Amino acid sequence: MNVVIISSVWVEPQSSAAGSRMLQLMDVFLSKNWNITYASTASPSEYAIDLTEKGIDTTSVALNDTSFDAFVKELNPDLVLFDRFMVEEQFGWRVAQQCPDALRILDTEDLHCLRKARHQAVKENRVFKESDLLSDVAKREIASIYRCDLTLMISEYEMELLQTFFKVPERLLHYLPFLLPPVLGDFIPFEERNHFICIGNFLHAPNWDATLQLKQIIWPEIRKAIPDAQLHVYGAYASEKVLQLHNPKEGFYVKRRAEDAKEVISKAKVLLAPLRFGAGLKGKFIDAMQCGTPNVTTQVGAEAMQGDFTWGGYVKDDVYAFAKAATALYTNENLWQVAQDHGRILVNNRFQRVDFEDGFYDVITKCKNTLTTHRQDNFTGQMLLHHTLQSTKFMSKWIEEKNKAK
DSSP states (O other): OEEEEEESSOOOTTTOHHHHHHHHHHHHHHHTTOEEEEEESSOOOTTSOOGGGGTOEEEEOOTTOTHHHHHHHHHOOSEEEEESHHHHHHHHHHHHHHOTTSEEEEEOSSOHHHHHHHHHHHHTTSOOOGGGGOSHHHHHHHHHHHHSSEEEESOHHHHHHHHHTSOOOGGGEEEOOOOBOOOOOOOOOGGGOOSEEEEOOTTSHHHHHHHHHIIIIIHHHHHHHSTTOOEEEEOTTOOHHHHTTOBGGGTEEEOOOOSSHHHHHHHOSEEEEOOSSOOSOOHHHHHHHHTTOOEEEOHHHHTTTOTTSOOSEEEOOSHHHHHHHHHHHHHOHHHHHHHHHHHHHHHHHHOBHHHHHHHHHHHHHHHHHTHHHHHHTOHHHHHHHHHHHHHHHHHHHHHHHHHHHO
C-alpha cells in the first residue's frame, strides 16, 4: 500500500508520547513494506527525527491551498492517516474529493473533548461529570470520527465512552494502544539510583498543572519526611513560568528537556505525576515501567493502563496520600522492588506489539476490501462529509483567495 500521513507537527519522540506513538504506527506500516509519505503543516523542528533514514518520504503542505489537491492526487494513496481530528477537518474533504477510494483513518492520540472537559472542571474546582463532554469540541471531534472510515483509539476507557455516551458504532473504532517490545528486567538497582523525577512536555497543560501540584503541596510534604530529597523536573518547551519554579534550596530542580528521557528515568528512584486531568495513555508511565522505575500517579494518570494487573507503584488522588506513598517507595527497597515487578508485568501483558499488529493489519484489509459497503453502513458519516464538503470547502477557498490578495 501507499500511505500518506498528514500531521500538524513533526515527529518528536523525545518530546511527547504522541511522537513515540506515531513512530510505532509507521513501524507497523514499514514492516508490511508499505510506502509512507509524511506530510506536515508545521515548520521544520530541530528536535524532529529524520524520517528519511527509515525510508519515509517527508514533505511540507500548506493549509487552505489547492497545492495539496495536486499533491495527494498525484500520490494516489491507498490509505491516508490523519494525526488528530483538527487535521482531518482541514484535509479530510480534500482527500475524499481527490482520492475517493483511499481508506481514511483518524488517529485521535487521545480524546480531546474528554481532556478539555476535565480541564474545565479543574479550573472551576469541581468534580468532572459526563455532561461536561457536550461541548463544541466534542461535536467537531465526533463528527470527524464519523467522517473517517476507521478511528484508532489508544484507550479502552475512551472506546467505551464513545460507544455508550456518544453512541458511535463499534465498527468505526479500533483499539490500538502503545505497541512495545518485551521488558526484560535488566534494571539499575535500587541502591544505585537517586532522586525523584517528574517529566513531561510543558506544551501539554496537564503536565504544567501537575508540576504546580508538586511544587505547592506535594513536594513540601515529601521534604518533611526526607529533608535531603531532590526532585528533578524535566520537560520539553519549558517556558519562563516553569523555569521560575527552580529552587535548589527546596530540592526542586527544573532541568528543561531531557536529551534521553529513558536514561534519566532509569537513574531516578521514583517518578511522580499527580495528573488532575488528561486523556489517553501516558507515555511517561510506560517509560518508567520499561526502565524499572516505580511511580505514583492519580486515577486519571493510570486510566485505561493497568487493566486487571497491579499498578507499578501507587495510584492516589489525595495529595497527602500521594506524598506518603511517594515517601514509602523511595525509602523502602522491598516496596520499591515489588512495584518494579508489577510495572514490568503490566507492560508485558498489556502493550506488546505482537498482540496487536496482526489485528490492526486485518481491520485495515477488511475495511479496504469492503469500503463501499462499509461507507454505505455509515450514512451519518456520509451526511457529515457532504456538509463538510460544502461548508469547509468554501471557507477554505475564501481563505485561499484572501491570502492571494495580500
